[in-house]
Amino acid sequence: MAQGQPVRHHLGGPGTACSLDLLPDRDADTAARWLEKRPDIAVVSRDRGAVYADAARRSAPQAVAVADRWHLLANLGQAVQTILDRHKPTLRAAAQKISSDTATIPRVTETAGDTPPPMTSAERRQWTGWERRRATWKEVVRLGAEGVSARAISRRLGFARETVRKFLHGGEPEVHRPRHSSLAPHLAFLERRWGEGCHNGAQLWRELRAAGFDGSLRVVTEWATRRRLTARPERLASPIAAPSTRRVAMLLTADPSSWTAERCRYLERVFALAPKLATVQELARRFGAMIRQRQADALSVWLDDADTSDLRSFADGLRSDFAAVHAALTTPWSNGQTEGQITRLKLVKRSMYGRANPDLLRIRLMAA
Missing domain, CATH: 1.10.10 (Arc Repressor Mutant, subunit A)
Incomplete structure (x- = not known):
């Protein structure tokens, strides 16, 4: 946004807030001047950008700086993606290895008992999609047989409840046979x-x-x-395209229990080719759990472990902002209310075709 971001003020606690002002830009000096006029500010919740961190250190030394937890997780994802950008040949090699295994190892269906027929590229994509649906169906049926409810299965696997019910009460998905x-x-x-x-x-x-x-x-x-x-x-086997580094980063930072069988096979191949990425995955999983469960005591240990991994640069950044990161794990403050106000500001601005100046935006934002 060209007109900066709204400044939020809490009334009594983290759950209630209102907008006090709208800064004209994102410059550190602008934010510093605004903070200097308000020495009663006790908490500054922010992302980990240098602009607002510098402004708060200069003009609000009495305030407790709190790093936003969502932004910490987003920073982790960006760090993992940067690491994966250096391993693109590995990601491609893992996909090619799975493709060659698919071509040399006959796949037999349990119900039909036949091997895949010769296929065009389009037919192979259909066959791969059927195998993916069939693996999901088998997992849903297995969980259902163990007594897990449809609601719990839906949450665990990330599928809609109606899809889970269809798998539980229906038969095995049918493969689309070639027309002949x-x-x-x-x-x-x-x-x-x-x-x-x-x-x-x-x-x-x-x-x-x-x-x-x-x-x-x-x-x-x-x-x-x-x-x-x-x-x-x-x-017969079409090459399997390597997923993007962004998608692999999402997998590495997600809970391993959410991985499908296909994703597990791919990541196992990636880890076999680049063992350091397995360490990155383990550290990313621990960091996510630490942030979500507010495990402040685990922060120093995690930073020490990350120093010997590819996440060292990310750990150095956290260590330089240690007080704010630690406060994120020990206090209830976050940027949640501010992000909501920013979304509202964007809506107001776009309703005026993006032509509003800061003064008009401030009036519309504050008057409401």
């Missing part, structure tokens, strides 16, 4: 023409149309592609 039934009467003709060297799907379709076939071109071209794949088994 309309070609059954013409397969002998297609095989003969293929053996004669005609591998063009459009040409085969035109010859079939002349012989009375009333199906679409797509059905024939899919058959031709599948036939070509059968002749070249090395092309």
Whole structure:
């Protein structure tokens, strides 16, 4: 926002607040001048940006600085993503290894008892999606058999309750089989023409149309592609694209119990190729638990452990702001109310097509 951020004032406790002012910019000197005029301020809750930290140190030394807990977790995610940016070749290699394993190890379904048929890229994506849904269905059914309620399963796995109920009361998800039934009467003709060297799907379709076939071109071209794949088994498996570093960072900072079987396989491969990332994951999990459960006594130990890992730079930043980070774990203050006021400010500004100057914005924000 060009017009800065609203300044919040608490009335009695962390749960009640109102806006006192709207600063015209995000400059540290502007915030410092505003704070100098209010020596009665006792608590400054802030993100870990240098601007407001510097302003509070200069002009409100009597106030207790409190780092916002949400921003601490967001900073952790950014630090992990920065580390993963240096390991992009590892992320790609892990995905390629899983792709090669998929191509060389036959996958057998428990119900149908058959191996995957030759597939086009689109069909393989459908098959992979079916395997993912089937793994989720199996986990939901397992938890249901253990007596876990649908509500608890929904919370644990992160799925909608209706999806969980559908899995509990329905059967195994069906895989989308390739369409080829309309070609059954013409397969002998297609095989003969293929053996004669005609591998063009459009040409085969035109010859079939002349012989009375009333199906679409797509059905024939899919058959031709599948036939070509059968002749070249090395092309059966499409390469698995490596997930983005942002998505992998989200996985590493999340609770491992929320990982699907597919994600577990991928991360196990990543950790095998880069063991240091397993340490990063363990430290990230501990940090998240420490922030959410307000474990102030664990902060110093965590910082010492992080000093020997790739998270050392993140730990150094926390150590330089130790008092505010420690206060985040021992006090109830946060930026929650301020973030709500910022959202409201954005709505007001956009309702005026973004053309409001600071004075008008201040009037509209304060008058309400």
